[in-house]
Amino acid sequence: MKNWPLWEIFIRSKAGLNHKHVGSLHAADEEMAIQNARDVYTRRNEGVSIWVVKSEHITASDPDDSDPLYEPAKDKVYRHPTFYDLPDEVKHM
Amino acid sequence: MDIKSLEDRFNEKIDEDVRIEPKDWMPDNYRKTLIRQISQHAHSEIVGMLPEANWISRAPTLRRKAAALAKVQDEAGHGLYLYSACETLGVERDQLLQDLHSGKAKYSSIFNYPTLTWADMGAIGWLVDGAAIMNQVPLCRASYGPYARAMVRVCKEESFHQRQGFEIMLTLCKGSEEQKKMAQDALNRWWWPSLMMFGPTDEASTHTEQSMRWGIKRFTNDELRQKFVDATKPQADLLGITIPDKDLKWNEERGHYDFGEINWEEFFNVIKGNGPCNKQRVDARKSAYDNGAWVREAAAAHAEKKSKKQAAA
Numbered sequence A: 001m002k003n004w005p006l007w008e009i010f011i012r013s014k015a016g017l018n019h020k021h022v023g024s025l026h027a028a029d030e031e032m033a034i035q036n037a038r039d040v041y042t043r044r045n046e047g048v049s050i051w052v053v054k055s056e057h058i059t060a061s062d063p064d065d066s067d068p069l070y071e072p073a074k075d076k077v078y079r080h081p082t083f084y085d086l087p088d089e090v091k092h093m
Numbered sequence B: 001m002d003i004k005s006l007e008d009r010f011n012e013k014i015d016e017d018v019r020i021e022p023k024d025w026m027p028d029n030y031r032k033t034l035i036r037q038i039s040q041h042a043h044s045e046i047v048g049m050l051p052e053a054n055w056i057s058r059a060p061t062l063r064r065k066a067a068a069l070a071k072v073q074d075e076a077g078h079g080l081y082l083y084s085a086c087e088t089l090g091v092e093r094d095q096l097l098q099d100l101h102s103g104k105a106k107y108s109s110i111f112n113y114p115t116l117t118w119a120d121m122g123a124i125g126w127l128v129d130g131a132a133i134m135n136q137v138p139l140c141r142a143s144y145g146p147y148a149r150a151m152v153r154v155c156k157e158e159s160f161h162q163r164q165g166f167e168i169m170l171t172l173c174k175g176s177e178e179q180k181k182m183a184q185d186a187l188n189r190w191w192w193p194s195l196m197m198f199g200p201t202d203e204a205s206t207h208t209e210q211s212m213r214w215g216i217k218r219f220t221n222d223e224l225r226q227k228f229v230d231a232t233k234p235q236a237d238l239l240g241i242t243i244p245d246k247d248l249k250w251n252e253e254r255g256h257y258d259f260g261e262i263n264w265e266e267f268f269n270v271i272k273g274n275g276p277c278n279k280q281r282v283d284a285r286k287s288a289y290d291n292g293a294w295v296r297e298a299a300a301a302h303a304e305k306k307s308k309k310q311a312a313a
């Protein structure tokens, strides 16, 4: 028999925080994926909300493209607050 | 990019302790070794449920029963984290299970020993989970990202396993003469197999050097075994029971305990499939798989029917 499809599991650990990827599991459908995620990834109150996404629906960037993707941000120090010189009298800005 | 520069970049990452992730280029042998190591580990978690499941219905109190259930359920979880990590390397879950059932894939030799008395539940938690923790904590820094992350989850959960086992031992050792005898008997039977869990000696283990280079092993078998002995001897003293090794004694010069020779013939014999419970364990896994086939098929059929209905609506 063919494997049940693979699902990626995202858990919100408490209200106010992002859902975060925690791992994957197999399940026949989305309902079962949520129930299995409950059993596999939240046995100790690790979550208050679960997202499940079929792994095949995730498009990932290619690690070989890292340079063209992330290089351009590297020399733009002026995007950071510390780039700007302010006198000490300006205490919090 | 040519293979040489890919390899160089991979080695650079390993040297700088940068994690390797599923889509990154990796040498074939690194991938193969990881699949073998992670799947063996996953199988050990799943097969490891069997000796203890034996005692869930016979636990002496409701408190112990709840703990035993939770522990065995955790081990199922550990197996699942690890199978998932393994699948990111491009193998199918079903293939991994078939390799376990056919005997092609191995699992930890320790689970081929029988659990004869309730004290074995104590000894397993204390010694077997204790040895597993020694092995697993360094793997939280393994070079392969999904493996390291799975190990972090596993290690967080293991400490309860060891503590509940030690508590069982402690209760028995503070109990009647007969109970203390049970605890001693369990220690006698589980001690040596627990030391074997760390695998062959450094001299005899063929993959250690390469695996250390790749950062998928952080300490050698003998180093971990020594750590385990050093940590466990004082715990046995605290329980007031005796480790069954007449050569076990503190070596002031080394700053470690010396201990006796392991029966390697027994170890390799159990690995080869001739331990007391090998057949029973694999049969139990196979029958669980075969008897669950209709559930897997029914759930798949239901999912398909539902998605067709949704598409039509």
Ligand SMILES: [Fe+2]
Residues within 6 Å of the ligand: B045, B074, B075, B078, B154, B158
């Ligand atoms: Fe475990």
Ligand SMILES: [Fe+2]
Residues within 6 Å of the ligand: B075, B129, B132, B158, B161
């Ligand atoms: Fe455990």
